[in-house]
Structure formats: C-alpha cells, structure tokens
Amino acid sequence: MHATSFLLPTRFGHGGLGGCYAPETLMQPLLDLEEAFRKALDDSSFQAELKSELRHFVGRPTPLTSAPRLAAKLGLRDLYLKREDLTHTGAHKINNALAQALLARRMGKTQIIAETGAGQHGVAAAAACARLGLRCTVYMGVVDMARQAPNVARMRLFGTEVVPVEAGQGTLKEAVNEALRAWAARCDKAHYILGSALGPHPFPTMVRTFQTVIGEEARAQVLEQAGALPDSVIACAGGGSNGLGLLVPFLGDALHRFAVEAGGHGPALGEHAARLDGGRMGVLHGCKTLLLQDEHGHTAETASISAGLDYPALGPELAALALDEKIEVLRASDDQALEAAKWLCESEGILPALESSHALALLPELAKRGFTTVLLGLSGRGDKDLSTYQSKLGI
Amino acid sequence: MNKLLPFIMAGDPSLESLPRLLAEAKALGIEALEIGLPHSDPIADGPVLQAAAHRAIQRGATPLRVVETLAGLTESPDLILFTYLNPLLQIGAERLIGLLRLTPVKALLVVDLPDSEEPEFEARLRAAGYPIIPLLSPTTDLDRAKGLLERRPDPGGDHPFAQRFAYVVARLGVTGTGGAPDLAPVRERVAALQSISDRPLAVGFGLSDPQALAEVRAMGATPVIGSALVQALAAGVALETFLHTRLG
Numbered sequence A: 001m002h003a004t005s006f007l008l009p010t011r012f013g014h015g016g017l018g019g020c021y022a023p024e025t026l027m028q029p030l031l032d033l034e035e036a037f038r039k040a041l042d043d044s045s046f047q048a049e050l051k052s053e054l055r056h057f058v059g060r061p062t063p064l065t066s067a068p069r070l071a072a073k074l075g076l077r078d079l080y081l082k083r084e085d086l087t088h089t090g091a092h093k094i095n096n097a098l099a100q101a102l103l104a105r106r107m108g109k110t111q112i113i114a115e116t117g118a119g120q121h122g123v124a125a126a127a128a129c130a131r132l133g134l135r136c137t138v139y140m141g142v143v144d145m146a147r148q149a150p151n152v153a154r155m156r157l158f159g160t161e162v163v164p165v166e167a168g169q170g171t172l173k174e175a176v177n178e179a180l181r182a183w184a185a186r187c188d189k190a191h192y193i194l195g196s197a198l199g200p201h202p203f204p205t206m207v208r209t210f211q212t213v214i215g216e217e218a219r220a221q222v223l224e225q226a227g228a229l230p231d232s233v234i235a236c237a238g239g240g241s242n243g244l245g246l247l248v249p250f251l252g253d254a255l256h257r258f259a260v261e262a263g264g265h266g267p268a269l270g271e272h273a274a275r276l277d278g279g280r281m282g283v284l285h286g287c288k289t290l291l292l293q294d295e296h297g298h299t300a301e302t303a304s305i306s307a308g309l310d311y312p313a314l315g316p317e318l319a320a321l322a323l324d325e326k327i328e329v330l331r332a333s334d335d336q337a338l339e340a341a342k343w344l345c346e347s348e349g350i351l352p353a354l355e356s357s358h359a360l361a362l363l364p365e366l367a368k369r370g371f372t373t374v375l376l377g378l379s380g381r382g383d384k385d386l387s388t389y390q391s392k393l394g395i
Numbered sequence B: 001m002n003k004l005l006p007f008i009m010a011g012d013p014s015l016e017s018l019p020r021l022l023a024e025a026k027a028l029g030i031e032a033l034e035i036g037l038p039h040s041d042p043i044a045d046g047p048v049l050q051a052a053a054h055r056a057i058q059r060g061a062t063p064l065r066v067v068e069t070l071a072g073l074t075e076s077p078d079l080i081l082f083t084y085l086n087p088l089l090q091i092g093a094e095r096l097i098g099l100l101r102l103t104p105v106k107a108l109l110v111v112d113l114p115d116s117e118e119p120e121f122e123a124r125l126r127a128a129g130y131p132i133i134p135l136l137s138p139t140t141d142l143d144r145a146k147g148l149l150e151r152r153p154d155p156g157g158d159h160p161f162a163q164r165f166a167y168v169v170a171r172l173g174v175t176g177t178g179g180a181p182d183l184a185p186v187r188e189r190v191a192a193l194q195s196i197s198d199r200p201l202a203v204g205f206g207l208s209d210p211q212a213l214a215e216v217r218a219m220g221a222t223p224v225i226g227s228a229l230v231q232a233l234a235a236g237v238a239l240e241t242f243l244h245t246r247l248g
Helices: A024-041 A044-058 A068-074 A093-106 A120-132 A142-147 A149-157 A172-186 A203-211 A213-226 A241-250 A316-323 A334-348 A354-361 A363-368 A383-393 B018-027 B047-058 B063-070 B085-091 B093-100 B119-127 B142-151 B183-196 B210-218 B227-234 B239-243
Strands: A064-066 A078-083 A111-116 A135-141 A161-165 A190-193 A232-236 A256-264 A280-284 A287-291 A328-333 A373-378 B005-009 B032-036 B078-083 B105-110 B166-169 B201-204 B222-225
Touching: A024 A044, A024 A093, A024 A172, A024 A203, A024 B142, A044 A093, A064 A213, A068 A078, A068 A334, A068 A363, A078 A213, A093 A111, A093 A120, A093 A190, A093 A203, A093 A241, A111 A120, A111 A172, A120 A135, A120 A149, A120 A190, A135 A142, A135 A172, A142 A149, A142 A161, A149 A161, A149 A383, A161 A172, A172 A190, A203 A213, A203 A241, A203 A316, A213 A241, A213 A373, A232 A241, A232 A354, A232 A363, A241 A256, A241 A316, A241 A373, A256 A334, A256 A354, A280 B085, A287 A316, A316 A328, A328 A334, A328 A354, A334 A354, A334 A383, A354 A363, A354 A373, A363 A373, B005 B018, B005 B047, B005 B201, B005 B227, B018 B063, B018 B239, B032 B047, B032 B105, B047 B227, B063 B085, B063 B093, B078 B085, B085 B093, B085 B105, B093 B119, B142 B183, B166 B183, B183 B201, B183 B210, B210 B222, B227 B239
Parallel strands: A078 A373, A111 A135, A111 A190, A135 A161, A232 A256, A232 A373, A256 A328, B005 B032, B005 B222, B032 B078, B078 B105, B166 B201, B201 B222
Antiparallel strands: A064 A078, A280 A287
C-alpha cells in the first residue's frame, strides 16, 4: 500500500517556503520516502543503529575545541569550534549521508544516487554506501571535479561511479539537475541521497533532522565546558545543511544566530552566491525559496571560491528563518575566506575547508558588533582545498 | 480522435521561423501542439530538449519574447504551453493571462507543479480558460490517477482536445528517444485509465518511429512526438517531411 499524502509540514515560516514542486514521476517516491522517514524516526531499532554507526563509524560526538589564540587575535573573549572536520570523511555531510543510506536500505533500495559540489557529500555518500553494501552513483559538475580532484579519487576508491556533468556552469546546480533526472529514471530501485537541506519535501526536513546532531552536541558541550551558552553561534550556509544543523538546536535560546553565504568576488548577479540580498522568491529543484535568478525566471550563474557554497538557492527552511528574523544571514568574499583560513592555520593549527572559512571570516565583524563569546561550526577540513590555498595564498 | 500531438521548442531553430512552423502544422491537419518554453534548468528533459532549450535561450527566446511571437497568430494549431513553473511565477498569474489572451495557447502543462502546490495561481488560470494538463506517470497508481483527474478536471466535450486531455508518461525517466518504452505495460495503463475516465489521453516520452505511434493510436490514445521532431527541425528537416510518415 502506497502513502497517499504527506503528514509532516511541507512549508516553512510565514512566507510558506519549501513545498514539493516535483514532476509527477517523483511524487509517489517522495510520498513513500516521507512515510519511511517518519516510521524510522519512531523506530527505536533504527535510532539505535544510527546512533551506533555515528559513534563507531563516523566518530561522534565530535569535539568542541576552544580556540584561545584566535579569539585573542580577533578581539573575542572566547571562541569554540564545533569540529565537524574531525568526522570520518572530513565534513558534516556524513551525518546525513549515513542516515539516509540506512533509511534506503530499510526501504529495500539497492542503489544510491547523489549529487555533490565540493565533493564532501559525494565522498560521504560513497563511504556510507561502501559500508552498507549499496551501489552508489554520484553526479558532479566538471568544474567542481577539477577543483576538488582529491574527492573524486576518494569516491572512486570507495567503489562509487562518478558521472561528470558538463552542462551549464559545471557546478552543483547542474549536478542536482542530473541527479534528479537519474532518480526519475531509476526511482523504482534507487534512493536519492540529497546532500543539503534543499529539494522537494521531505528532503529539507529530513536532511535538517539528520544534521541537528551537530547543534545538539555543541549546545551540551559548550554548557559543560564554559558553564554558559555563548552570545552568538555562526555557521556557513550553501544549501543550509550545516547552518541548520548547528543553529536549529539554538533557536530557543537568547543568543544571536548567524549564517554566512558566499560573497564571491563582487556584488553583481553572477559574481557571488549570496541569496538573501541578491535573491528573489522562486522555485528551483523542487522547492520555493530565495533564488538567484534573472528577470525571466531563469536561474542565474553564481560564483564562489568554495564549491560547497556555490549554489543559487538558499535552503527553504534557512531562508524562512532568515526572513522571519530568527537567523541573520551575512556574506564573506572569496578573499576574506582565504585570509580567515590562514588565521585558523597559524593560530590554532587547524586547516579549515573553504566553506567553513567563510564563517571564520565574519568573526572580526562579530567582535566589532560587541559579541564576546562565539561558537562556530567548523563544517569540514581543508585538505580538499589545498591546491586552491597553495595557488591563492602563494605558499 | 486526434492522431498526433507534436512538441516543438519555442526558439529552436529560431523564433522567427515559429509562425511559419505553426502554420505548416495547421495545414498538415495538426489539431493541437505542445510548445516548449525554454528553461535554464529543465529537470524532466533529456539531452535533446536540454540542448534545444539552451540554444533557444542563447538566441534570446525569453518567455516574454516567445509569448509576443505567438500573439495574433491565427494560422496555428491549439497550443499547450509546456513549461517549468518558475518563469510563470515570475510573470505572475494576471499578467500571464493577459499575455496569453492574444495567443493560440489554450492550456498549460507545467512539469514541476503538482496540483497541491499553487492552488490560487492554478485556479486563476483555470478560471481564465487556461487549465493545467494532468500528468500520469508509471509511478501513478490508479487511485492516485483518479484524484489527479478530479483535481484537474476535464472541462467537457464542448472544449477542444488541447484543454481536455491527460498526458500519460510512457516510461520512467526524462523526455527523449533513448530507451524506447516497452509498450505492453503502457497498453495496460491506458486501458485501466480508460476504464475510469472517458477523457482523451495522450501518450509521450520516448516515442519516435511510425510503428510506435501507430501502436499508441491502436490503444485509443494520441501519441506525442517531441525530441525526435525537435532534433529533425534543428537539423533542417522540414516539418512535413518528418511528419508525413507519422501523421496516422
């Protein structure tokens, strides 16, 4: 018997963002996915298996690291880093990829489809599939394949087929297009592991649910280590899986929440991926949200030094929280992110991903605005970005 | 019964040639025709229609220019505007209705718009005479199909085929000629749908050769020909030359 209607809320915020703007072929698979997701959440054996895998395979809980030298350098009293860079595969993406792979196996799916931008979600999906014995195909834009080559090799080592996507700009947006097409062709056998809090319902809710482990851990850890909550929490945001994962568990607290988008190399359309100021309400990849688009409703080109933030739409839940003033969205430029990566390397001996460097880049701004205690989501490690750091920083 | 529902991409090979193509289609006895509005992210289309949309956009076939080109055309089949939602949302319902009034467009087929998502937008279009065509795919079971056909109802026998039909997606996946569908399960689905509705049915996705088109007609449904036609037109083949073995 098939599910006949969605039972979870499909929309976010006062503006009613999100929804399920999918072709008819994908509607029944999405209805069935929501049902499987709801049942898994209520099933203690699924929860126990997920918890065990997160502990023994992913390496959770990840540490919360105090960063006193960087705090002092930037004029903050305390800075805490939530270390998703220390997860297996090196970024927060594994939390969601592993959980969805477990869900897919439970649904009897034998094949996995995924898209990837920076390659971190692709690597996470590839690792989870190898671990669970599922066949995995990852779609990746050709430009991203070139700038994140080590991740392509890692996926292939895990036995995943990496399919180059040549269309358009050859980045994440085109990879999602192709993954959606592949899913429509194989939805009877395959599950699509979407990597960010994007896409048609139930993906945004499901991805956020599987990522809030970041903020739940961080909140308990900071209370234990500092004895109090910080006055601000900050994370970078591409689609929003990392941003929501860290910030949602702090929504009920009296503190300031920030998400940082890619400011790219300029303020004009096509030069950045800053959706809050630059975007208009629109529909892309199955959801209604803030979207960088031209006057004809065609998706605009984007630019960012960080492949993981280089996407034209802000996840609908994050966009709704921003519009409803629960989260403040800022932007950091390519150059600011590069500079910030250097600070963390030199002051704390930690190499951040270019994505996470966008959040680091806003720390001086927070200090200037009078915040003193900051908790920052270090979403991933920077090994994949070494060649960019080498060429841009001249080392 | 309508014998063939062709699809062409507006702006490919060119917007300038569109009025002539439509006049030729009408002269060939084509009653209704799907016209694709080129989109930047056509998630339900295969390589042929993706490339056609890309070429059309490069040549300046914006939604407004397409609609302007259609304005005032009398020598044309009834048109079904085949599109993705976002360009329509950006134009807005009222303005869109005003623009369509001047054209031979009779209905819309919005690939990524389930009937639950923009009820107000859809109701305004329907009230103005622009129904949205329901899609029925291999993943749509008969109960779901019943609901979809009720929520996007047949306006009735006094309306043209373009406003009445339901679109049966022949196979999983995207538009295009790669992987011709196995027509045996399609025949079963069409028969089941005919048992619950007397609405006209069109069958598309993956049909190109005259034999497959004839098999769909034998089911009592109208075959859609899209990617194969778009490819032929882009290669400079005349509409009549391509269609003369496929008209039924």
